[in-house]
Amino acid sequence: MKQLLILSGKGGTGKTTIASAFIKLSKAKAYADCDVDAPNLHLITKQSSQPKKTDYYGLPKAEIDTDLCIECGQCMQNCRFDAISADEKYKVDPFACEGCGVCELVCPVGAVSLKPAVAGELMLYADKEEVFSTAQLKMGSGTSGMLVTEVKKQMKSAADGVEFAIIDGSPGIGCPVIASLSGVDMVLIVAEPSISGISDMERIINTAAKFGVKTVVCINKFDTNMQNTEKIERFCIDHEINLVGRIAFDSDAVKAINNGQTIVDIDCNSGAAVKAVYNKTMELLLEKGGGLRS
Amino acid sequence: MRIAVLSGKGGTGKTLVSVNLAAAAKISTYIDCDVEEPNGHLFFKPENIQEEEVHVRIPKVDGKLCNGCRKCVDFCKFNALAYIKDKLIIFEDICHSCGGCILLCPEKALTEKEKVIGKIQKGASDQVTVYTGILNTGEPSGIPIIKKLLNENKPERNKTIFIDCPPGSACIVMESIKDADYCILVAEPTLFGVHNLNMVYELVKLFNKPFGVVLNKCLDGENPSEQFCIEKNIKIIGRIPFDSELGMLNSNAEIAVRKSERYRTIFSSLLETVKKEVHHETTSNS
Numbered sequence: 059m060k061q062l063l064i065l066s067g068k069g070g071t072g073k074t075t076i077a078s079a080f081i082k083l084s085k086a087k088a089y090a091d092c093d094v095d096a097p098n099l100h101l102i103t104k105q106s107s108q109p110k111k112t113d114y115y116g117l118p119k120a121e122i123d124t125d126l127c128i129e130c131g132q133c134m135q136n137c138r139f140d141a142i143s144a145d146e147k148y149k150v151d152p153f154a155c156e157g158c159g160v161c162e163l164v165c166p167v168g169a170v171s172l173k174p175a176v177a178g179e180l181m182l183y184a185d186k187e188e189v190f191s192t193a194q195l196k197m198g199s200g201t202s203g204m205l206v207t208e209v210k211k212q213m214k215s216a217a218d219g220v221e222f223a224i225i226d227g228s229p230g231i232g233c234p235v236i237a238s239l240s241g242v243d244m245v246l247i248v249a250e251p252s253i254s255g256i257s258d259m260e261r262i263i264n265t266a267a268k269f270g271v272k273t274v275v276c277i278n279k280f281d282t283n284m285q286n287t288e289k290i291e292r293f294c295i296d297h298e299i300n301l302v303g304r305i306a307f308d309s310d311a312v313k314a315i316n317n318g319q320t321i322v323d324i325d326c327n328s329g330a331a332v333k334a335v336y337n338k339t340m341e342l343l344l345e346k347g348g349g350l351r352s
Numbered sequence: 353m354r355i356a357v358l359s360g361k362g363g364t365g366k367t368l369v370s371v372n373l374a375a376a377a378k379i380s381t382y383i384d385c386d387v388e389e390p391n392g393h394l395f396f397k398p399e400n401i402q403e404e405e406v407h408v409r410i411p412k413v414d415g416k417l418c419n420g421c422r423k424c425v426d427f428c429k430f431n432a433l434a435y436i437k438d439k440l441i442i443f444e445d446i447c448h449s450c451g452g453c454i455l456l457c458p459e460k461a462l463t464e465k466e467k468v469i470g471k472i473q474k475g476a477s478d479q480v481t482v483y484t485g486i487l488n489t490g491e492p493s494g495i496p497i498i499k500k501l502l503n504e505n506k507p508e509r510n511k512t513i514f515i516d517c518p519p520g521s522a523c524i525v526m527e528s529i530k531d532a533d534y535c536i537l538v539a540e541p542t543l544f545g546v547h548n549l550n551m552v553y554e555l556v557k558l559f560n561k562p563f564g565v566v567l568n569k570c571l572d573g574e575n576p577s578e579q580f581c582i583e584k585n586i587k588i589i590g591r592i593p594f595d596s597e598l599g600m601l602n603s604n605a606e607i608a609v610r611k612s613e614r615y616r617t618i619f620s621s622l623l624e625t626v627k628k629e630v631h632h633e634t635t636s637n638s
Contacts, residue, residue, distance in 0.1 A: 068389050069519050070363010074544065095520030096361045096551060098544045117429055138450050153526055158450030159429055197555055200523035203492065229362045229519050230388035233492035253605030254367065254391035261389060264489040282596075283603040309571070316543050316576065 059088070059220060062343055063242040065227040065235065065266070067258030069096070071250045072278040075311060077226040078102045078320040079332045084340070086224050088217035091192040092238040093228040094178065094205045100192055102318055109181035114193065114208060116177030116201035117157030120150045126169035133161035133170055153198045178205050182212050189217040203233035210238070231265040239265070244272045244343045246302065250279055251286035259290065263299065273299055274342055276335045280304035300342055303335035353630055354513045356532035358555075360548030362389070362519040364540045365568035365592065368602055370516040371395045373536075373626070375609040376619040377512050379479045383501050385528040386518040387470060387485035387494035394605040398475025398482040406485075406497045407466040408449040413440045417461035424453035424462060445492060470497050472504075478610075481511075494518070498527050521555045529556070534630045535563040536589070539577035546576045553586065562633040564589035566622065589629065590622040 064077045074093075081089050081103060091099035122133070124147045134142040141154035142161060150161070152175065162170045177199040183190040191213035195202050206228065213223060225242065228234040239245070245266050249259040259275070266273045275294050280287040287304065294301045308328035311321045321329040357370040367384075371392050374382040384392035411424075411433075418440050425433045425440075432447040433440065444467060454462045470487040483505065485497040498518075505513060517528040529535055535556045539549040549565070556563045564587045567578055571594050581588050592598070598615065601608045608615035 068363055069361040070540075095522050096548050098361075098547060101543055101547060136451070136455065153523060156448055156450065157429055158448060158452055159427065160450050160452040160455065163427070163452055163455060195522060197521055197551075197558055198523055198526045202522055231489055232388050232487065232494060232524075235388075236490070236492060250363075250603075252603035253394050254389075255603075257391060257394060258389045261489055268490045282599055286603060312542055312571070316574070318543065 059214060059217070059223055060343065061223045061225055061242040062339070063225045063227050063238055063245045064248065065238075065245050065262055066229065066248040067231065067262035068255070069229040071248045071255065072305075073248050074098045074102065074226055075315060075321060076248055076276070076278070076332060076335070077224055079322045079329070080224050080336055082320045082322050083333060083336045084222065084224065086188065086222060088189045088213055088220040088223040089225065090190070090209050090213040090223065091226045092206045092209055092234065093226060094193045094195045094202050094209065094234065095228060097192050097194055099226045100190070102315060102320060103190060104318060105183040105190060107183055107185050109183045112180040112182075113176045114178040114180050114205055115174050116199055116204060117175075118172035119152045119155045119157055119175040120159070120161050120170055121173050122148050122150055123169045123171070124148070126167050128167050128169070130166060132164040132166065136160050136164045156200060177201050180205075180208055180212055182216055184216050189213060189220070191216065202228070203237035206234045206237040207240075210241070231261050235262070235265065236269070239269045239271055242271060244274065246339055247273060247275045248278050249275055249290050251277060251283040251290060253286065256286060256289060256293070260293070263297070274302045274339060275299055276302045277304045279307040281306045302338040302342065303331065305331040305335065353534075354515060354532045355534050355536060355626060355630070356515040356517055356529040357536045357538060358517040358525060358529065358552050359519065359538040360521060360552040361544070364538045364545065364548070366519075366538050367391045367395070367516055368568070368592075369536060369538050369566055370514045371607055372609045372615065372619040373623050374480050374514040375607045376616065376623045379511060381481045381483065381505060381511050381513045382516065383483040383505060383513060384516045385485060385498050385501060386516055387487040387497045388518065390484045390486055392516050393473065393475070393482060393484045395607050396475075396477035396480060396482045398473070398477045401473050401475040404472045405468045406470050406472060406500055408469055408496050409451065409464040410444050410447045410449055410467045411442055411453050411462045412465045413442060414461045414463070415439065417459045419459050419461075421458065423456050423458065427452050427456050445490070470494065472497065472501060495524055495527055498524060502528070502531065521551045525555065526559070529559060529561060532561060534626060534633065535561045536626065537563055537565045538568050539565055540569055541567065541571060541575040541577050543576055546580045549577055549580060553584070562629065564626070564629055566590040566592065568592045569594040589625045592618065
């Protein structure tokens, strides 16, 4: 399965808007939303069926049996995550606990144990036509990288034999992004022509390069600051990164999204521009190795 | 007074709001907790920067002492250790620095070394003290950097502190709002915006934090986020219009408050509203 991952370094640049347009244009049989912190793709790729839901267990959380606890304080002293407090009784803050098991290890009386904890929910929409894998992390949970890995695994196993998949990534450069990068064939970076956007783009390009993934760039809302757009283009040329196009700011895009449509469902400028970006991206994705019939 | 600015998602205007409020407050502290993609410093362009590295402790092994008992490998919940071909291997990037393996090793073959995962910068921009946390690319977690950023700034409680939070509602955001006195939720007028607003709304409710919403990028016509606030009876404390003047200033990393009279007025009045809200919360809770 060839996998195209869409990233931006930061939210709000139009990752999901572009991913949803790509899904429409490619008639993708498999796609996933890896922004498990704030998934949005389901809002726009309307699903006809109900999803199959699975509880996602992250790392377990420690619990202290206060009847057994002798209040020696070993657990609190050894916890590196400041997850144990002792107001009256010793207790574990489940939001801070990373499930490392050190407290259980050091407790002399066996009062601490690790209990499985639901950290989120995986959702799989699968009908004859297509497979859509997504998830929602529980409020304040920490193990989002592992959940991202599960989202991709779920998509792959449900879409056996499908040749091409589109993955909407998560923002940032940390654990969930690193997890989403693993095993993909190419990354499309959506950049915004602002000083912040350029800084974010450089950081995500460095991250993708660290993991050896082929990277291409498109510029969204390019006309909001031409000078910065040119800066991005120059950066890409200097670093030998393929530019796959520009998309102008388009208030029709906001309207389409608010109606739950993709920008290629309606006749608008951004829709036409994203088509060109799509064609160029696919050309580069399939350039080497092939393996996908058009 | 600590004010956290959050949004559920990037790109909604957290940095715009927190940077401009800090600039409007004149004497204040700004802390950029979005350590994966810090942007606030691009606006403030702070001077006299002092830099400090942030370390985590990770294990290192003395091969001569290790007898291959694998107790550490079995213990590590993160699979950061493996014993392959008579050798203990440590995967530094997935180690959570819990220290368990060191406590456990019967041969005392494991000790700790420090590994740099990023840095903190402190500088000044006019009267604003600017703190930035920067996570190195390829490092999985910025939480140690956020902890350092927020803990080191405890003595400055008399100054108003603005915390620019990372996006989302995961542990990293909770770490950022833990000690906040008030939360500002920034929302976009789109369907995505409402969905994301709902998530941080749940988060601040969970933590029982006083909060209000700033509607950003307001256009004429329908605003799903405003609708949401009205339905849930959430206080809207400010509205920022979508306009090209602000867009241009912002995309060129200029601070609107310092460049435009109009925006100085908008953000100063937002600041007054926030102060009143915080005051109201403290008096009604005491």
